[in-house]
Amino acid sequence: MIERATETPVRRTTLQRLLSRFHFGITLFAVALSGITILLAGVTALRGYADRNLELAARLGAYGAEPALVFNDPLAARDGIEPLTEIAGIARLRVLDDRGRVLTGWTSPNPDPAPLLTHLVFPRPYAIPVRRNGSVIGTVEVWGDSSTMNDYVRLGLLAGLGCLLVTALGTIVLARRFEYELVKPLGEIATVAHDVRLHRRFDKRVKPLGIAELDRLGGDINALLDELQGWQGHMESERAILEHRASHDPLTTLPNRAAFDRQLAERIAAAERRGGRFVLLFCDADNFKAVNDEYGHAVGDRVLVAVSTCIRNGLRKGDFAARIGGDEFVVIVDPLDAEADPGALIRRIKDCVSDPIALPGGDEQYRPSISVGAAVYPDDGSDSAALLTVADAGMYADKMTSGER
Amino acid sequence: MLGSLFLSGILAVAQPVAVQTANQTIVEDGADGMARAVNRMVGGIISYVRWPESPAAAARNLCIVGSPTITASIAPSIAGGLPVTVHRLSPAAVSVRKDCDILFLGRMAVADRQRLIGWVRGRAVLTISDDDPDCLHGAMFCLSARAGRLGFSVNLDAIGRGPLRVDPRVLKMGQNDGSAT
Numbered sequence: 001m002i003e004r005a006t007e008t009p010v011r012r013t014t015l016q017r018l019l020s021r022f023h024f025g026i027t028l029f030a031v032a033l034s035g036i037t038i039l040l041a042g043v044t045a046l047r048g049y050a051d052r053n054l055e056l057a058a059r060l061g062a063y064g065a066e067p068a069l070v071f072n073d074p075l076a077a078r079d080g081i082e083p084l085t086e087i088a089g090i091a092r093l094r095v096l097d098d099r100g101r102v103l104t105g106w107t108s109p110n111p112d113p114a115p116l117l118t119h120l121v122f123p124r125p126y127a128i129p130v131r132r133n134g135s136v137i138g139t140v141e142v143w144g145d146s147s148t149m150n151d152y153v154r155l156g157l158l159a160g161l162g163c164l165l166v167t168a169l170g171t172i173v174l175a176r177r178f179e180y181e182l183v184k185p186l187g188e189i190a191t192v193a194h195d196v197r198l199h200r201r202f203d204k205r206v207k208p209l210g211i212a213e214l215d216r217l218g219g220d221i222n223a224l225l226d227e228l229q230g231w232q233g234h235m236e237s238e239r240a241i242l243e244h245r246a247s248h249d250p251l252t253t254l255p256n257r258a259a260f261d262r263q264l265a266e267r268i269a270a271a272e273r274r275g276g277r278f279v280l281l282f283c284d285a286d287n288f289k290a291v292n293d294e295y296g297h298a299v300g301d302r303v304l305v306a307v308s309t310c311i312r313n314g315l316r317k318g319d320f321a322a323r324i325g326g327d328e329f330v331v332i333v334d335p336l337d338a339e340a341d342p343g344a345l346i347r348r349i350k351d352c353v354s355d356p357i358a359l360p361g362g363d364e365q366y367r368p369s370i371s372v373g374a375a376v377y378p379d380d381g382s383d384s385a386a387l388l389t390v391a392d393a394g395m396y397a398d399k400m401t402s403g404e405r
Numbered sequence: 406m407l408g409s410l411f412l413s414g415i416l417a418v419a420q421p422v423a424v425q426t427a428n429q430t431i432v433e434d435g436a437d438g439m440a441r442a443v444n445r446m447v448g449g450i451i452s453y454v455r456w457p458e459s460p461a462a463a464a465r466n467l468c469i470v471g472s473p474t475i476t477a478s479i480a481p482s483i484a485g486g487l488p489v490t491v492h493r494l495s496p497a498a499v500s501v502r503k504d505c506d507i508l509f510l511g512r513m514a515v516a517d518r519q520r521l522i523g524w525v526r527g528r529a530v531l532t533i534s535d536d537d538p539d540c541l542h543g544a545m546f547c548l549s550a551r552a553g554r555l556g557f558s559v560n561l562d563a564i565g566r567g568p569l570r571v572d573p574r575v576l577k578m579g580q581n582d583g584s585a586t
Contacts, residue, residue, distance in 0.1 A: 067574045070449040071557075072431050072442075076578045133452065133462070133487065 015183050020175030027167045035163060039156045046152050047121055050089055054144045057084050058128035061140040065095045066130050069103065069138035077104040081140070091118070091145035092125070097138045108145065117146040117153070185209035189218055192225075202229040249323045251301060252308035260322035260330055264384045267320075267334055271377055278334035279342045282373045282391035283311065283349070286399060288327035295359055295366065302357055303327075303368045310352035314345050329370075330391075336376065346372045371399035430555045440476040442555045443548060447533060448481035450546050450557065451489060451507060453572035456529050464488040468505035470496050470521065471513030475535045475550045479509060500524055510534040510544055518542060522563075529568050545569070546579070 064080030067073075077095045084093055085106055093106040112118050122144035130138040188206065195201045202225060206218035247259035255263070264280070271278055285291075285303055292300040304327065311321045311329055316339075320332040333340050350372070356365035373394025375381060380390040432442045451465060467489050469479055481489045492505070496517035499505055508530055510518060522543035525532055534544035538551070540558040545567070547558045559579030564571055 064574070067449065067453060067572065067578055070452065071446055071578065073429060073578065074431065075429060079577070080574070133483070 015186070016175050016179040019178045019182075020171055023174050023178075024168065024171040027171055028164070031160075031163045031167050035156075035160045039153070039160070042152060042156060043121075043149065046149055050121070050144055050148060051126070053087070053089060054122075054126040054142050055128070057087050057090055058126050058140050058142045060084060061093060061095070061142065062128045062130045065103075065138070065140055066132060069095070069097055069130055070132055072097065072103070074104045078106075081106060084142070089144055089148045090142055092141075092143035094125075094141040095138060096141065098136060100139075103138065110147070112145045112147075113150045114146045114153075117149055118144070121146060121149055182211070182214075185211060185214050189214070189221060193221065196225060196228070200232075202232050252305055252323050254308050254312070254329070255320070255322040257322070257324040260320075260324050261384070263320050263322070264332065264387070267332055268377060268382070268384060268387075271334070272382070276334075277336040277379070278332060278377050279336050279340070280375045280377065280387045280391050281331040281333065281342065281346065282375075282388070282395045283307065283329040283331065283370050284372075284395050284399065285327040286369045286371055286402065291366065291368070299357065299359060299366065303366075306355070306357060306368060307353055307370060310349050313352065314348050316340070342374055346374070369402065371395050371402055373398055430557075432553060432555050437478075439550065439553075439555065440478050441482075443476045443535075443550075444478075444480055444482050446548060446555060446557055447479065447509070448483035448489070450533065450575065451481055451531070452483050452487065453575040454531050455570040455572075456506065457568050457570070459529070462487055464490065465506040466490050466492060466504050467507040467509055468492045468494045468499060468502070469509045469511060470494055470499060471511030471517070471536070473509065473511040473535055475548060475555070496521060505530060507531045507533065510536065512536045526566055527568070531569055532563065545571075 061081045061084050064083065065077045066080070068076035068078075068080050081093050081095060081104065084090060085108075091108050091112060095103045095105070097103050125141040125143045127139050127141045129136045130140060188209065192204050192206050195204050205222050205225060209215055209218055247255055249256045267278060270276070285307055288300060288303065291303060304323070307327075307329060308321075308323060311331055315321055315331070316333070318334055320334070322330050324330055331345075333342055333345065336342070350370060353370050354367050356367050359366055373391045373396065375387045375390035375394065377387055381387045430442055430446055432438050447467075451467075456463075465487070467479070467481060469491065473479055479491060481491075483489065489507075492502075494502065494505070496513060499508065499521060506529075508521065508525065510521065510532060511534075513536075522532070531546070532544040533546045533548065534540070534542065535548040535550075537544055537547045538549035538558075540547035540560045543560070543563055545560055545563045547560065549556055549558065557579060559571075559576055561576065561580075564576075
């Protein structure tokens with residue numbers, strides 16, 4: 001029950017529908033107001049004319065019926081009011097003599113189209129006294145009917161309905177126009193925001209829209225995006241530095257033990273997949289502890305940098321080198337094919353390493369040397385531990401032989 | 406409207422036989438009903454006639470010649486109170502008196518009547534007869550009472566010959582032919 005209640009969707013409306021509703025309301029109000037005003041003004045004016053019309057008709061009747069009243073002659077009275085019967089908007093006529101008796105009368109054969117309107121507009125007949133030499137000799141009474149008024153009101157209502165239709169159409173067109181001019185730019189802003197949120201496209205910007213308020217909003221969004229882009233770049237470079245720091249040795253700038261472990265595992269997997277071979281070299285500086293003790297750590301560091309430089313210089317494009325311990329370096333020569341010559345590489349590295357290093361505080365020089373052992377995948381082992389063991393053993397054997405020399 | 410009525414009156418004058426039959430006035434019941442109707446009608450006719458060179462509201466002299474046939478008590482009643490003085494004259498006295506504005510011709514000798522009609526010609530004198538239902542003997546207005554009803558006819562030729570002006574509405578009433586009744 002509660003869940004269903006919370007699920008009840010909030011009634012949403014589009015901007016277009018909102019605008020169209022507002023437009024329609026305002027236009028309808030204006031049209032209704034002006035329409036009613038015009039209709040009322042028209043009815044009032046028309047009523048004035050109708051009154052004048054009745055008065056004129058009554059005067060005409062009084063003129064025509066005057067001799068008939070003098071001679072007390074109903075037939076002549078009938079002739080006297082004859083012209084009035086052709087005037088539109090007259091429902092009934094009566095000629096009364098001076099004692100109020102009806103001399104003649106006439107009722108329109110056409111039925112009143114709107115008796116209620118007639119009752120409203122012409123509640124009483126228009127009565128004109130007939131005078132002869134200053135004394136009243138009778139009365140002519142004229143009742144109006146609503147035929148002319150009815151036409152006007154009907155036409156007015158029809159025109160009002162037409163206006164309403166035009167209003168509705170105009171509102172739709174206006175709303176469309178508004179949608180184009182307002183909703184479209186808003187949609188563009190929304191698209192940019194959506195793109196940035198979903199695809200991290202921080203380089204996207206809101207284009208100028210030509211509407212001051214929207215441009216301000218777009219400008220704010222663009223400024224926000226500029227900031228976001230700056231943060232993003234800063235964070236990325238920071239992360240790269242951190243990543244490099246985590247996987248590299250700061251002294252020699254070679255990858256460290258952790259990076260090497262990952263690399264070796266990957267190379268083994270790759271070589272296993274394609275059935276290739278590679279060589280793992282294990283290098284170790286000779287008498288490194290003694291150098292450190294005898295000449296100081298600065299010289300030891302210089303030895304390590306020299307070794308790393310020599311190793312790096314000897315590498316091909318796909319090869320990999322790392323410093324995995326104090327004076328221990330590894331090299332992966334991958335793949336082991338006709339071009340690769342591990343023996344030559346080892347000789348080249350040893351040669352390079354043996355360049356003398358100037359010692360501080362004198363003309364004395366120190367010639368470092370390294371011992372190297374090798375292991376071939378998959379001949380010497382198919383996992384990293386086995387390969388390392390074999391290479392380590394080879395290095396150790398190399399150190400023994402060089403020590404004997 | 407007025408102009409067209411005048412025009413139709415003039416056209417009617419031009420016709421060779423312009424005598425019109427009467428319309429009908431309501432005659433009330435009672436002994437003096439007809440007398441009142443006659444007096445009302447004569448008064449009405451007088452009130453719609455304009456004498457040239459004389460104010461509209463001036464007093465009029467009505468001279469009765471011969472013996473009236475419809476009612477003996479001729480005393481025209483005019484709404485608005487225009488005074489009409491009634492005189493009874495012999496046919497010979499009319500031309501002597503000379504101040505008769507209206508001649509009411511009752512029954513008389515044919516020679517007298519012709520002489521009076523001839524005397525009136527060209528003068529501003531209104532002639533009303535009650536002894537000539539078809540209005541053929543030269544009087545301008547002729548009263549006729551038939552079967553208890555009273556009406557009048559107009560002799561447009563007679564009116565056209567004299568200087569008197571008669572309201573076209575009255576001429577039109579006098580023109581209503583018998584078919585309407």
